[in-house]
Amino acid sequence: MKLLLYIPSKTADEWYAAFARALPGAELRAWAPGLDWQADYATFWYPPRDLLDGQKHLKAAFNLGAGVDGTLKALTPPPGVPLVRLEDAGMGRQMDEYVGWAVMRYFRRLDEYAAQQARSEWTIHRPRKHADFVVGMMGLGVLGARVAQAILPLGFPVRGWSGSAKSIEGIRTFAGAAELPAFLGGTQALVCMLPLSPDTKGLLNRTTLGQLPRGAYVINVARGGLVVDDDLLALLDQGHLAGTTLDVFHEEPLPASHRFWSHPKVFITPHCSALTLIEDSVAQVAGKIQRLERGEAVTGIVDLRRGY
Ligand code: NDP
Numbered sequence: 001m002k003l004l005l006y007i008p009s010k011t012a013d014e015w016y017a018a019f020a021r022a023l024p025g026a027e028l029r030a031w032a033p034g035l036d037w038q039a040d041y042a043t044f045w046y047p048p049r050d051l052l053d054g055q056k057h058l059k060a061a062f063n064l065g066a067g068v069d070g071t072l073k074a075l076t077p078p079p080g081v082p083l084v085r086l087e088d089a090g091m092g093r094q095m096d097e098y099v100g101w102a103v104m105r106y107f108r109r110l111d112e113y114a115a116q117q118a119r120s121e122w123t124i125h126r127p128r129k130h131a132d133f134v135v136g137m138m139g140l141g142v143l144g145a146r147v148a149q150a151i152l153p154l155g156f157p158v159r160g161w162s163g164s165a166k167s168i169e170g171i172r173t174f175a176g177a178a179e180l181p182a183f184l185g186g187t188q189a190l191v192c193m194l195p196l197s198p199d200t201k202g203l204l205n206r207t208t209l210g211q212l213p214r215g216a217y218v219i220n221v222a223r224g225g226l227v228v229d230d231d232l233l234a235l236l237d238q239g240h241l242a243g244t245t246l247d248v249f250h251e252e253p254l255p256a257s258h259r260f261w262s263h264p265k266v267f268i269t270p271h272c273s274a275l276t277l278i279e280d281s282v283a284q285v286a287g288k289i290q291r292l293e294r295g296e297a298v299t300g301i302v303d304l305r306r307g308y
Pocket of ligand 1: 068087142145165195197199223272275
């Protein structure tokens with residue numbers, strides 16, 4: 001079995017070694033421009049446009065991330081070749097931690113206390129009520145559904161929104177464009193866990209974010225392209241939104257001149273809410289290759305028409 005790899009990262013050697021351990025007997029080859037080599041499988045992250053050109057026997061292509069927006073911008077797999085993405089692969093637990101922390105930081109007003117510390121101010125605020133602090137999860141897929149359930153034990157009412165209707169114990173669910181205003185209207189802390197696709201690009205804009213109640217918070221751990229930055233900043237400046245935590249941006253690294261860096265209501269992290277874990281990811285991809293080799297079905301196949 002022949003596996004083509006393209007991993008543009010400082011950790012490329014670790015990835016290759018992990019694949020060699022997980023698939024003993026497989027022939028591994030790192031992609032390079034002009035390589036003339038027919039592979040059975042390919043695995044990559046942010047591939048160049050011509051990565052899969054000329055591949056005639058490919059059985060599946062594996063994206064080394066949960067989101068495929070970057071991959072689909074560069075290439076479309078050859079007809080009939082499934083594109084398979086990572087499903088959780090150790091990222092879910094990291095997302096639970098990050099989102100739980102971000103929600104709790106706002107609930108306990110730690111953002112306000114940090115600002116007070118900067119001006120040596122000692123002021124105690126009245127506690128909020130859990131029942132009033134509704135957390136709304138946009139996207140109820142592998143990660144969104146998991147994180148929504150991880151929030152529940154913190155005591156907040158949790159609601160979720162997705163494309164198709166879902167039933168998840170303890171979570172009030174909404175689906176489709178028609179139910180988006182109702183979902184947003186009752187959400188105090190909005191968490192975005194949607195894929196970036198032609199349908200979701202710019203979905204968090206003046207209109208939708210304006211439908212959140214005054215004083216709401218926005219936490220984006222999905223992709224920067226979901227947000228219209230100027231609209232988010234305008235709503236923060238107007239006081240409609242109380243704060244935002246952003247892990248992802250249109251351009252990464254976030255340019256030094258961007259207003260997000262210095263805005264007092266913006267908290268930034270450098271796309272680290274959930275990092276790709278080499279061992280977990282390789283185990284998942286290798287396991288799926290082995291299943292395909294046995295003629296079994298695999299999950300995580302991207303719907304190219306929907307873009308996720
Ligand atoms: P999934 O594909 O499992 O879930 C996507 C969810 O979004 C589904 O519930 C889907 O609805 C919903 N959705 C998609 N399009 C729409 C739409 N137009 N309207 C309403 N709902 C929609 O993805 P994952 O949970 O695995 O990952 C989500 C995203 O998180 C990834 O695409 C990636 O961009 C991002 N991510 C970010 C990371 C980071 O480090 N910051 C790390 C990992 C992932 P339905 O259920 O009906 O299909």
